Amino acid sequence: MTARLSILLAQINQSMGDLTANADAMLAVRARAGTADLILFPELQLIGYPPEDLVLKPALIARAHDEVQRLAAATADGGPAMLVGTVIQLDDGLFNAMALLDGGVVAAMIRKHELPNYGTFDEKRLFVSGPLPEPIHFRGVRIGVPICEDIWFPKVCEHLKATGAEILLSPNGSPYELDKDDRRLALVRARVAETGLPLAYLNRVGGQDELVFDGSSFVVNADGAVALQMPDWDAAEVLTVWEKGADGWACLPGDHHALDVAPADLYNAMLVGLRDYVNRNRFPGVVLGLSGGIDSALSAAVAVDALGADRVWCVMMPSRFTGDESLSDAAECARLLGVRLDTIAIEPATLAFDTMLGDAFAGRHRDLTEENIQSRVRGLTLMALSNKFGHMVLTTGNKSEMSVGYATIYGDMAGGYSVLKDAYKTTVFALSEWRNANRPSLALGPDGPVMPVNVITKPPTAELRPDQKDSDSLPPYDVLDPILHGLVEEELAVADLVARGFDRDTVIRIERMLYIAEYKRRQAPPGVKLGTRNFGRDRRYPITNGFRSV
Known part of the structure; x- marks a missing residue:
């Protein structure tokens, strides 16, 4: 026997x-x-x-x-x-x-x-x-x-x-x-x-x-x-x-390898997911917009760790609203990562759109439309580089933004893959701080910091109008993200979140924004699943939907 x-x-x-x-x-x-x-x-x-x-x-x-x-x-x-x-x-x-x-x-x-x-x-x-x-x-x-x-x-x-x-x-x-x-x-x-x-x-x-x-x-x-x-x-x-x-x-007893805990495991999930997606689909590398903000900085870091600096192409696309701080932060981020950074100003294209649409927009004030044109010019620019050179466009939007539709369809949503798709903004901050102090064993990127500390600490902004801040349109992320987690991962009603201490009008507003942004999410690129309910395979909601929990 x-x-x-x-x-x-x-x-x-x-x-x-x-x-x-x-x-x-x-x-x-x-x-x-x-x-x-x-x-x-x-x-x-x-x-x-x-x-x-x-x-x-x-x-x-x-x-x-x-x-x-x-x-x-x-x-x-x-x-x-x-x-x-x-x-x-x-x-x-x-x-x-x-x-x-x-x-x-x-x-x-x-x-x-x-x-x-x-x-x-x-x-x-x-x-x-x-x-x-x-x-x-x-x-x-x-x-x-x-x-x-x-x-x-x-x-x-x-x-x-x-x-x-x-x-x-x-x-x-x-x-x-x-x-x-x-x-x-x-x-x-x-x-x-x-x-x-x-x-x-x-x-x-x-x-x-x-x-x-x-x-x-x-x-x-x-x-x-x-x-x-x-x-x-x-x-x-x-x-x-x-x-x-x-x-x-x-x-018989064998080796016991220590397993990663958050946020290291989240970072490695993004690294491995992007690496295999790009390599299996035979892209020579990725191209992304490097704005000087935390989302693009973290996306670039993951890309370098997954693919190597020589396969990551960053592009700064300043407009009239881009501050000097953003320009210097993007340049320093690129230097720390060792990636190519090109600057392509979008002002000529936005002025061309102003002229082209001038008669059609006559009598109308400038509003969100002109802001979105800037984002779409950037998306068009990156897609043109992708078409010409073969690099896949890496989008940089996070789950908080995608949840409430704080993203421009055919603009910053245009691309082939998103490593932050299932990462809330508070998670983005945690991942950025972790990567600045740690280098994953699988990483092809550098030791040491991968982004300036200022990128992590400064107030987030889309820079599509003067002095714009995310907080102009959204609650603080330490309030927004727990509400979104309750609505998305836990399927809670407004009353449940109010019982947890959140302002009722704020929760009602966020629930509405979550539902009406479904059409955007249907057209978003794929991205790495990190939590229990990602937008895509896990959570399948109708676009046309009149239900509200109040």
């Missing part, structure tokens, strides 16, 4: 839809696996996660079958077996599955039972729920393979225990959210306590559109103790050794 088993946990990245590259990467892991008996890969590692409607293409299903057969054939050499996440088409539907590849064949196929259909997940429109899975028999050991959502409820793990499982291996595609590490650990410990079985939790790393995966894989033994903790944000391949004793199987 087998009393010792070595399992390699492969916490790796993936390329959505590039099945051949993903299969080659798994074979490369196998070539490095040494004496491992089994290699566990993340959920849907062959396809990419979340695949959305890509998995509805018959050609992809056929390619997945061929690649699984190629991977299976590689195991004919008697080396490590592999548990590979893939899709399988059967007569009764399409399934999210894990294939056990061993001895040159597909030795077993486990189908996911619990299909998440909330927040960022929509698996019920793509897959059919598999039956309660049975343990697979591998080298004399009965292994249960609950796939991701299968461990969020007791049923699957309890069934695996009842049908003889001795070890639980859970492949995941679990996107990052703030404070999710503690929830994952509590969840796994609950399943371990219910079944009395040790559980290995394996997650992937890397960005996929708006989602980013932090890895943070770990193993919990039957006594609830964490046997090992893998790193967050970075790929890792860890050989775990399992031994069977009088009380059953246990994983």
